Amino acid sequence: MSLQLVHSGKVRELYDAGDGRLLMVASDRISAFDVVLAEPIPDKGRVLTAMTVHWLADLADLAPSHLVTADPAELPAEAAELGGAAGMAGIAGRALLVRRAEMLPLECIVRGYLVGSGWKEYTESRSLHGTPLPAGLQQADRLPEPVFTPSTKATEGHDLNISFEEAVDLVGKEMAEKARDLCVEAYRRAAAAAERQGIIVADTKFELGIIDGELALCDEVLTPDSSRFWPADEWRPGTSPPSFDKQPVRDWLEGSGWDKQPPPPALPAEVVAQTSERYITAYERICGRRLADWYGANG
Numbered sequence: 283m284s285l286q287l288v289h290s291g292k293v294r295e296l297y298d299a300g301d302g303r304l305l306m307v308a309s310d311r312i313s314a315f316d317v318v319l320a321e322p323i324p325d326k327g328r329v330l331t332a333m334t335v336h337w338l339a340d341l342a343d344l345a346p347s348h349l350v351t352a353d354p355a356e357l358p359a360e361a362a363e364l365g366g367a368a369g370m371a372g373i374a375g376r377a378l379l380v381r382r383a384e385m386l387p388l389e390c391i392v393r394g395y396l397v398g399s400g401w402k403e404y405t406e407s408r409s410l411h412g413t414p415l416p417a418g419l420q421q422a423d424r425l426p427e428p429v430f431t432p433s434t435k436a437t438e439g440h441d442l443n444i445s446f447e448e449a450v451d452l453v454g455k456e457m458a459e460k461a462r463d464l465c466v467e468a469y470r471r472a473a474a475a476a477e478r479q480g481i482i483v484a485d486t487k488f489e490l491g492i493i494d495g496e497l498a499l500c501d502e503v504l505t506p507d508s509s510r511f512w513p514a515d516e517w518r519p520g521t522s523p524p525s526f527d528k529q530p531v532r533d534w535l536e537g538s539g540w541d542k543q544p545p546p547p548a549l550p551a552e553v554v555a556q557t558s559e560r561y562i563t564a565y566e567r568i569c570g571r572r573l574a575d576w577y578g579a580n581g
């Protein structure tokens with residue numbers, strides 16, 4: 283019996299593993315300018331999976347999580363079918379067995395820097411998520427304090443910001459406050475660790491769920507796909523800093539003359555290799571661990 287697909291994202295899949303469990307599989311696919319490129323980035327799926335496990339363990343004193351195991355030996359036997367010709371070795375390190383949670387209908391975003399939609403709001407109303415900010419801030423400036431800016435999963439890729447009061451209407455006051463406090467503290471801890479390694483976590487998105495009546499960290503956590511990572515030495519307030527992970531891909535696509543309509547041009551091998559290196563470096567610097575020590579090495 284094959285595992286049934288329950289959700290398919292742009293770059294990852296979620297399968298029903300039975301027994302109230304799900305198998306979350308991160309692929310090596312990468313998206314840029316809203317399209318998925320044809321060339322996989324070697325080790326990207328392992329990096330995102332290893333980062334999630336690192337942060338779930340590091341934050342375990344703050345909140346329980348959905349994680350059951352990342353050990354390929356403990357995955358359901360059918361997971362091997364997802365690994366292609368290599369079998370279980372083909373998904374080793376990029377699959378997580380997790381507990382199925384009752385997901386909060388919220389995207390729990392925390393922003394530490396003024397970019398993207400946060401910067402746009404500031405330019406229009408000198409506020410962030412409705413809260414007034416000091417005058418004179420520039421794009422990509424650090425915020426005085428990290429701010430919880432929840433949104434709802436509206437349509438694919440296009441989330442709708444909601445006020446804290448609207449979040450309260452969706453999940454109740456106690457849950458909304460708990461979610462906010464948990465996410466802001468998790469962001470503070472991760473951003474401080476990354477900063478010591480020369481990487482800025484500009485913002486991040488958490489997905490929380492209820493497991494056994496408790497608020498738990500679910501989904502991917504503090505990965506390059508759920509966060510904006512910037513090299514600290516290239517951060518210049520007033521400009522939009524490069525993304526730590528995807529910048530080689532963006533730069534090459536921008537220079538290729540591509541009109542941003544699918545299909546995108548094929549990435550040269552050196553751009554693929556550079557990008558893979560960036561993902562591995564992000565993991566090793568932010569998490570202080572070697573990717574060679576993670577499941578699926580040399581697979």
Ligand code: Q0Z
Nearest residue numbers: 289291294295296306348381382383501
């Ligand atoms: C995560 C997603 C993915 C596509 C649902 N522990 C959980 N319990 C219930 N639901 C989820 C989780 Cl993680 C859940 N997503 C996001 C993940 C592929 C979409 F791997 N959706």
